[in-house]
Amino acid sequence: KHLSAALASTADSYPKTHEKIASPEDTPYFLNNQFIQSKATQFIDLYDPATNNLVTRVPQMTDEELQAAVDSAEKAFPAWRATSVLARQQIMFRFVALIRENWDRLAASITLEQGKTFADAKGDVLRGIQVAEAACGAPELMKGEVLEVAKDMETRSYREPLGVVAAICPFNFPAMIPLWSIPIATVTGNTLILKPSERDPGAAMILAELVKKAGFPDGVVNIVHGAHRTVDFILEDPAIKAVSFVGGNKAGEYIFNKGSAHGKRVQANLGAKNHAAVLPDCNKNHFLNSVVGAAFGAAGQRCMSVSTLVMVGETKEWLPELAEMAKQLKVDGGFEEGADLGPVISPHSKERIERLIQSAADEGATILLDGRGYTPAKYPDGNWVGPTIITNVTPEMTCYREEIFGPVLVCLNVETLDEAMQLINKNEYGNGTAIFTRSGATAETFRRGIEAGQVGINVPIPVPLPMFSFTGNKKSVAGGGANTFYGRPGINFYTQQKTVTTLWKSEDAVAQKADVAMPTQS
Numbered sequence: 001k002h003l004s005a006a007l008a009s010t011a012d013s014y015p016k017t018h019e020k021i022a023s024p025e026d027t028p029y030f031l032n033n034q035f036i037q038s039k040a041t042q043f044i045d046l047y048d049p050a051t052n053n054l055v056t057r058v059p060q061m062t063d064e065e066l067q068a069a070v071d072s073a074e075k076a077f078p079a080w081r082a083t084s085v086l087a088r089q090q091i092m093f094r095f096v097a098l099i100r101e102n103w104d105r106l107a108a109s110i111t112l113e114q115g116k117t118f119a120d121a122k123g124d125v126l127r128g129i130q131v132a133e134a135a136c137g138a139p140e141l142m143k144g145e146v147l148e149v150a151k152d153m154e155t156r157s158y159r160e161p162l163g164v165v166a167a168i169c170p171f172n173f174p175a176m177i178p179l180w181s182i183p184i185a186t187v188t189g190n191t192l193i194l195k196p197s198e199r200d201p202g203a204a205m206i207l208a209e210l211v212k213k214a215g216f217p218d219g220v221v222n223i224v225h226g227a228h229r230t231v232d233f234i235l236e237d238p239a240i241k242a243v244s245f246v247g248g249n250k251a252g253e254y255i256f257n258k259g260s261a262h263g264k265r266v267q268a269n270l271g272a273k274n275h276a277a278v279l280p281d282c283n284k285n286h287f288l289n290s291v292v293g294a295a296f297g298a299a300g301q302r303c304m305s306v307s308t309l310v311m312v313g314e315t316k317e318w319l320p321e322l323a324e325m326a327k328q329l330k331v332d333g334g335f336e337e338g339a340d341l342g343p344v345i346s347p348h349s350k351e352r353i354e355r356l357i358q359s360a361a362d363e364g365a366t367i368l369l370d371g372r373g374y375t376p377a378k379y380p381d382g383n384w385v386g387p388t389i390i391t392n393v394t395p396e397m398t399c400y401r402e403e404i405f406g407p408v409l410v411c412l413n414v415e416t417l418d419e420a421m422q423l424i425n426k427n428e429y430g431n432g433t434a435i436f437t438r439s440g441a442t443a444e445t446f447r448r449g450i451e452a453g454q455v456g457i458n459v460p461i462p463v464p465l466p467m468f469s470f471t472g473n474k475k476s477v478a479g480g481g482a483n484t485f486y487g488r489p490g491i492n493f494y495t496q497q498k499t500v501t502t503l504w505k506s507e508d509a510v511a512q513k514a515d516v517a518m519p520t521q522s
């Protein structure tokens with residue numbers, strides 16, 4: 001009783017439909033391995049973006065409930081920290097296997113609450129599984145170093161967990177981004193408070209169920225709900241030592257500054273405006289396929305979507321062909337066979353995207369392909385925006401300066417590679433960028449001179465797999481990107497280094513007199 005749509009299903013039976021849920025249940029929170037109904041008085045309604053039918057209500061948890069979650073994580077920490085890394089690794093192996101068993105169920109929850117197509121939602125889950133799989137390498141990744149630094153003396157380094165840590169997640173990857181934190185934070189010995197996006201917590205709730213099944217002790221992973229108030233609670237609670245945030249700049253800069261001011265470590269990945277530069281010597285068909293997928297997939301709601309094209313020289317003549325391909329994409333409910341992109345997250349988001357498209361027209365750009373006004377017959381009430389291509393854009397236009405976060409591609413024209421690079425480097429964001437060319441020398445010039453943190457050479461969405469780290473740059477990260485997500489830096493973020501220097505001298509080698517000068521290495 002009282003289970004959200006996501007939790008009411010099982011690995012064998014889960015809804016793969018946008019049909020109205022007869023009596024939607026509130027989303028519970030997760031504390032001490034139990035699902036609990038909040039006593040909140042305020043709830044955030046969560047609607048299926050394809051229909052705007054109510055799916056669940058997400059509580060704005062009370063301060064007492066939030067405090068109970070922190071208490072449970074604090075209580076669980078000493079024993080979890082004392083659990084060997086090999087034992088924690090075994091739990092992680094089981095967690096990975098369970099996510100794989102529940103893969104389709106997780107994806108179905110994502111399609112229902114977030115809107116992306118089922119095939120795309122499966123990719124969302126896979127990218128999270130890969131982080132959990134890499135976290136199974138913790139015994140290797142947590143090894144310290146030893147050096148004999150002087151006669152009879154050695155220094156060893158250890159990586160120790162921080163304590164209670166927290167993660168605050170965005171709406172656009174409901175499985176992948178919680179899985180940037182759950183595996184790495186816990187396998188290193190921390191206990192975790194995770195706040196999924198209030199717009200689609202279903203996948204995180206299924207992950208909580210799998211946490212329990214995998215054998216995580218009570219209180220190691222806790223899931224809380226809410227919006228700004230819950231975030232403030234996390235930022236102000238002295239027991240929480242570190243905060244991982246992924247989301248937009250407004251929230252992220254606030255969270256980075258406030259979290260840092262409260263003495264916490266913060267890693268924060270923020271917004272983006274990813275440019276792809278297109279050279280006339282590139283493989284044209286590969287470019288067209290890549291960009292159509294990278295600009296419009298997930299309805300443009302990926303932080304690594306290609307949202308800006310920089311057409312070098314005569315490549316601008318390829319734009320009508322690009323528009324023709326984009327026009328063929330099927331915009332439909334995410335569970336529908338053959339759907340290429342689903343709706344955007346909310347009516348508010350649709351309205352904002354349409355306003356930005358209109359601003360481009362008003363400021364003198366050309367709307368080459370206009371996705372406004374399209375509605376699939378079966379889903380008249382969804383938040384639909386079709387693929388949109390805006391050309392003849394200049395850098396001062398609003399549609400260039402703002403992150404649109406929808407299926408909208410803005411295109412600028414330049415004459416040379418140099419100009420393309422100057423334009424991209426001038427942009428304040430620096431998450432990802434791509435170049436399409438057949439020339440190794442051109443690609444090398446671009447790779448060396450470009451300021452974005454993740455560069456694709458003939459690869460449109462160059463998100464590194466978890467044996468590397470997610471390396472955004474400039475305004476796309478807070479704090480200069482010192483604390484990047486996953487990979488070895490992710491292990492470092494969730495651990496404190498300790499160094500121990502030891503001296504074991506034979507008794508007869510002990511000096512007769514104290515040496516008061518600073519020791520010199522000899």
Ligand code: NAD
Pocket residue numbers: 168169170171172173195196197198226227228231232246247248249250251252254269270271272302303403405431470472476
């Ligand atoms: P968002 O910033 O609105 O929300 C993210 C989280 O912050 C949510 O949990 C939300 O409850 C909380 N939040 C929102 N506003 C807040 C405020 N004023 N104070 C305190 N907390 C607040 O982001 P979103 O709309 O869910 O996600 C889309 C954004 O995330 C885009 O800008 C996208 O580029 C970015 N993103 C970045 C990456 C990356 O790795 N760089 C990855 C995914 C998404």
